[in-house]
Amino acid sequence: MLVRAFVPAHITAFFVPVFHDDPLKTGSLGAGINLTKGTNVFVSIETGTLERHIHVAFNGEPVKRENAVISYSVAERLVPEGFIGEVEIWQYFDFPNGYGFGNSAGGALGTALTLSYRFGGTWLRAAQIAHEAEVRHRGGLGDVIAQLAGGIEVRVKAGGPGIGVVDNLFFGDYKVLVVPLGKLSTREVLDGDVVKAIEAEGSKALEKLLAEPTPERMMALAREFAEKTGLLSGELLELARELDKVISTPSSMIMLGKGLFALVRGEEVESAKRLLTDLGVPYDVTEIYEGKPKVGRWFEGDAK
Amino acid sequence: MLVRAFVPAHITAFFVPVFHDDPLKTGSLGAGINLTKGTNVFVSIETGTLERHIHVAFNGEPVKRENAVISYSVAERLVPEGFIGEVEIWQYFDFPNGYGFGNSAGGALGTALTLSYRFGGTWLRAAQIAHEAEVRHRGGLGDVIAQLAGGIEVRVKAGGPGIGVVDNLFFGDYKVLVVPLGKLSTREVLDGDVVKAIEAEGSKALEKLLAEPTPERMMALAREFAEKTGLLSGELLELARELDKVISTPSSMIMLGKGLFALVRGEEVESAKRLLTDLGVPYDVTEIYEGKPKVGRWFEGDAK
Numbered sequence: 301m302l303v304r305a306f307v308p309a310h311i312t313a314f315f316v317p318v319f320h321d322d323p324l325k326t327g328s329l330g331a332g333i334n335l336t337k338g339t340n341v342f343v344s345i346e347t348g349t350l351e352r353h354i355h356v357a358f359n360g361e362p363v364k365r366e367n368a369v370i371s372y373s374v375a376e377r378l379v380p381e382g383f384i385g386e387v388e389i390w391q392y393f394d395f396p397n398g399y400g401f402g403n404s405a406g407g408a409l410g411t412a413l414t415l416s417y418r419f420g421g422t423w424l425r426a427a428q429i430a431h432e433a434e435v436r437h438r439g440g441l442g443d444v445i446a447q448l449a450g451g452i453e454v455r456v457k458a459g460g461p462g463i464g465v466v467d468n469l470f471f472g473d474y475k476v477l478v479v480p481l482g483k484l485s486t487r488e489v490l491d492g493d494v495v496k497a498i499e500a501e502g503s504k505a506l507e508k509l510l511a512e513p514t515p516e517r518m519m520a521l522a523r524e525f526a527e528k529t530g531l532l533s534g535e536l537l538e539l540a541r542e543l544d545k546v547i548s549t550p551s552s553m554i555m556l557g558k559g560l561f562a563l564v565r566g567e568e569v570e571s572a573k574r575l576l577t578d579l580g581v582p583y584d585v586t587e588i589y590e591g592k593p594k595v596g597r598w599f600e601g602d603a604k
Numbered sequence: 605m606l607v608r609a610f611v612p613a614h615i616t617a618f619f620v621p622v623f624h625d626d627p628l629k630t631g632s633l634g635a636g637i638n639l640t641k642g643t644n645v646f647v648s649i650e651t652g653t654l655e656r657h658i659h660v661a662f663n664g665e666p667v668k669r670e671n672a673v674i675s676y677s678v679a680e681r682l683v684p685e686g687f688i689g690e691v692e693i694w695q696y697f698d699f700p701n702g703y704g705f706g707n708s709a710g711g712a713l714g715t716a717l718t719l720s721y722r723f724g725g726t727w728l729r730a731a732q733i734a735h736e737a738e739v740r741h742r743g744g745l746g747d748v749i750a751q752l753a754g755g756i757e758v759r760v761k762a763g764g765p766g767i768g769v770v771d772n773l774f775f776g777d778y779k780v781l782v783v784p785l786g787k788l789s790t791r792e793v794l795d796g797d798v799v800k801a802i803e804a805e806g807s808k809a810l811e812k813l814l815a816e817p818t819p820e821r822m823m824a825l826a827r828e829f830a831e832k833t834g835l836l837s838g839e840l841l842e843l844a845r846e847l848d849k850v851i852s853t854p855s856s857m858i859m860l861g862k863g864l865f866a867l868v869r870g871e872e873v874e875s876a877k878r879l880l881t882d883l884g885v886p887y888d889v890t891e892i893y894e895g896k897p898k899v900g901r902w903f904e905g906d907a908k
Contacts, residue, residue, distance in 0.1 A: 416774065422758070422817045423772035450896065454726070462760075462769045468727035470720065472901065513726045591895030592754065597776065 302344050302598040303417050305410040308589035309338035309395055310402035310446045311478070312555035313522035316502035317490060318458035323435040324428060327458040328442035329506050331469075331518050333476055333561070334450050336587040337394035339406030342598075343414040347385040354379060354387045358397070358407075370408045373433045378415035378426070389414075395584075398483035400557025405443030408433050413595040423592075424462050431460035438487050450591045452515055454506070471515045471588060474563040477551075477572050479539070479583045482558035489531070489556050497529040515549070515563055522552035536560065539581065546571040606648050606902040607721050609714040612893035613642035613699055614706035614750045615782070616859035617826035620806035621794060622762035627739040628732060631762040632746035633810050635773075635822050637865070638754050639780055640891040641698035643710030646902075647718040651689035658683060658691045662701070662711075674712045677737045682719035682730070693718070699888075702787035704861025709747030712737050717899040727896075728766050735764035742791050754895045756819055758810070775819045775892060778867040781855075781876050783843070783887045786862035793835070793860050801833040819853070819867055826856035840864065843885065850875040 315330030354375045356368040365372050371389060379387050389411050395401035412426035431444040442464075446453045449466040457465035489495075505521040523540070526532035532540065532553040540560055543551045551562035564572055569585060576583045619634030658679045660672040669676050675693060683691050693715050699705035716730035735748040746768075750757045753770040761769035793799075809825040827844070830836035836844065836857040844864055847855045855866035868876055873889060880887045 420817070421774075422814075423755075423774070424760070424769070425771075451727075456728070456766075462771075465728070465766045467729075467766075468896075470725075470727070470899065510726075513724070590898075592772075594894075595774065 301418065302342060303414040303595070304343070304598055305341045305413045305593060305595040307339045307341070307406040307410045307447050307593040308334035308336065308450065309406065310334050310443050311400065311476070311561050312442065312446075313518055313552060314502050314505045314525035315442060315555060316458075316499050316506065317441055317495065323432040324460040324463050325458075326435045326441060327431075327445065327455070327460055327464045329455050329458050330442060330502055331452070331454045331506070331509060331522070332442075332446050333452050334447060334589040335401075335476055335478075336589045337584070338401070338589070339394070339403055339410050340392045341407065341410030341414050342390040343411070343418060344388040344390070345385060345418060349384065349386050352379070352383055352385065354389070356389045356391065358391050359393060360390070370404055370433045370437045370439050371411050373437065374408050374411045374429055375415060377429050378412060378419060378421065380419055383419070387415075395480055398485070398557065399480045399559055400484065400554035401480070402440065402443035402447060404439035405430065405434050405447060408439065409444050409447055409593060413593060417595050427461035435460070438490075440486060448592060450589055452518065452588060454509060454513070456506075456510070469513050469515055469518065474515060474565050474588060475569060476586050476588060477562045477564045477569070477583060478554070478586065479560040479576065479581055480554070480557065481536070481582070484556045484558050486556045494529055494531065501525045501528045519549045519552055519563055523550040526553040526555070531555070539579070542575065542579070543572060546575050605722065606646060607718040607899070608647070608902055609645045609717045609897060609899040611643045611645070611710040611714045611751050611897040612638035612640065612754065613710065614638050614747050615704065615780070615865050616746065617822055617856060618806050618809045618829035619746060619859060620762075620803050620810065621745055621799065627736040628764040628767050629762075630739045630745060631735075631749065631759070631764055631768045633759050633762050634746060634806055635756070635758045635810070635813060635826070636746075636750050637756050637780055638751060638893040639705075639782075640893045641888070642705070642893070643698070643707055643714050644696045645711065645714030645718050646694040647715070647722065648692040648694070649689060649722060653688065653690050656683070656687055656689065658693070660693045660695065662695050663697060664694070674708055674737045674741045674743050675715050677741065678712050678715045678733055679719060681733050682716060682723055682725065684723055687723070691719075699782075699784055702789070702861065703784045703863055704788065704858035705784070706744065706747035706751060708743035709734065709738050709751060712743065713748050713751055713897060717897060721899050731765035739764070742794075744790060752896060754893055756822065756892065758813060758817070760810075760814070773817055773819055773822065778819060778869050778892060779873060780890050780892060781866045781868045781873070781887060782858070782890065783847075783864040783880065783885055784858070784861065785840070785886070788860045788862050790860045798833055798835065805829045805832045823853045823856055823867055827854040830857040830859070835859070843883070846879065846883070847876060850879050
């Protein structure tokens with residue numbers, strides 16, 4: 301039986317990390333956007349072998365346990381101990397790993413949903429296991445709960461699924477322009493001195509956004525956050541300023557990746573594409589993904 | 605500007621009412637199913653008049669304030685006091701009012717979402733206002749938060765949006781057969797002696813479902829709940845038994861309406877339809893609605 305899941309890519313606009321001894325009370329406040337591209341997970345399960353094996357592959361290539369710690373830890377919790385057979389977890393990512401698109405959480409949540417679908421469980425428990433693995437192995441703090449909410453999300457109470465609270469903004473007909481340029485280590489940023497500035501600026505941004513909860517305001521606050529924390533600077537900031545000349549809502553920095561994102565609509569889409577093409581910079585345009593991740597059998601019983 | 609929303613119909617399988625002085629802490633525990641049919645709300649707003657007017661219509665017919673107390677109270681909170689113009693709220697229901705399909709919550713939530721989309725606000729605040737109106741005017745306790753969750757939902761912590769916690773079951777390729785036969789007053793049932801039995805049986809059912817969280821188990825527990833509370837009896841119980849002869853998962857009673865529902869798949873769908881047609885009983889078959897309600901402009905800026 302082949303089970304698949306889709307989990308949207310999630311871009312964080314601004315955030316406040318919240319740590320706690322209990323991983324389910326650890327999380328983040330902040331805001332972000334879910335995209336119609338993201339992580340697809342396919343789980344293939346074969347019985348009739350003599351041992352219990354779990355394999356994980358990223359984009360078609362098997363990965364070692366130490367390079368997929370989060371997914372393996374989720375799988376170890378959800379594949380019953382007494383299960384004999386081969387469990388293959390194939391994860392495909394529409395964006396590169398480490399670029400700030402929530403791939404790690406997408407893989408964890410997609411793995412948890414597909415395995416729970418197959419071996420038993422519920423959405424909430426699957427999501428909690430994915431969140432805990434993310435927190436313990438420092439993949440991220442708020443991506444799982446944000447991906448569950450969909451749309452343009454605002455984390456108003458920190459914590460994992462069932463504890464944290466996520467709100468959503470109304471957003472009309474925007475598309476999302478993304479400019480993925482490279483990696484930033486969430487771990488290194490969260491271990492550095494910048495954390496104090498992130499906490500102060502993130503809290504301010506959240507308060508201001510809730511006073512005026514619109515997508516345009518979110519982008520302006522995201523930009524303020526990115527500049528004031530010093531995370532957005534140098535060439536990336538220059539590129540953001542170039543981009544802003546052809547779009548009406550400020551662009552901002554993908555938290556945390558070396559990259560930019562912006563809300564675009566109408567003619568701005570083509571103007572922005574032209575500019576980025578002229579500059580020789582990679583980009584993608586996606587829709588905003590609404591609703592929950594998807595999970596189900598590859599072929600339903602009554603498929604046409 | 606015309607704004608529309610779709611909110612799924614919601615059938616409660618079993619429940620435990622939870623009352624509190626704070627409407628946001630009032631709610632229910634239990635389980636239920638969201639359907640691809642439900643409530644469509646269209647809001648039309650015209651400025652250029654001299655006064656602030658709010659009108660509500662059900663299925664194309666204007667209704668008096670006292671017959672749409674919940675929708676009017678939601679609208680009064682969300683249309684700004686200083687707004688001058690005509691606000692028309694058109695609600696269309698796929699199932700009859702009072703039959704246990706969550707129309708009241710669907711109208712409240714659809715109204716709150718469309719007006720928030722137009723006048724400003726967020727999903728969570730809109731949903732909380734709808735929930736509060738439902739609780740205050742006793743339309744229902746758990747429909748709003750269940751409709752926000754979609755799918756087959758399990759309310760594991762009582763309360764309104766942002767307070768209550770809703771889990772979801774995995775469910776494969778089931779359709780939902782509904783047999784809507786008449787009204788039952790939620791208000792009268794909740795004021796009667798049966799409440800004690802509902803609390804006891806509902807709590808037991810929830811505990812058992814969480815120990816074995818599958819759609820089949822939910823239906824078996826719903827049926828046990830319906831019979832043990834005495835809500836399902838007489839002719840309706842006889843009809844449920846007839847229906848059970850041609851389907852594999854037990855049917856149960858719509859809480860709270862004079863009606864039945866069942867999960868069906870494959871050839872069962874036609875067998876059940878044949879039986880109900882032979883018996884001259886009205887029925888409908890719908891899909892399970894996954895994800896959040898929808899809200900947006902009737903025509904998007906870049907619609908094709």
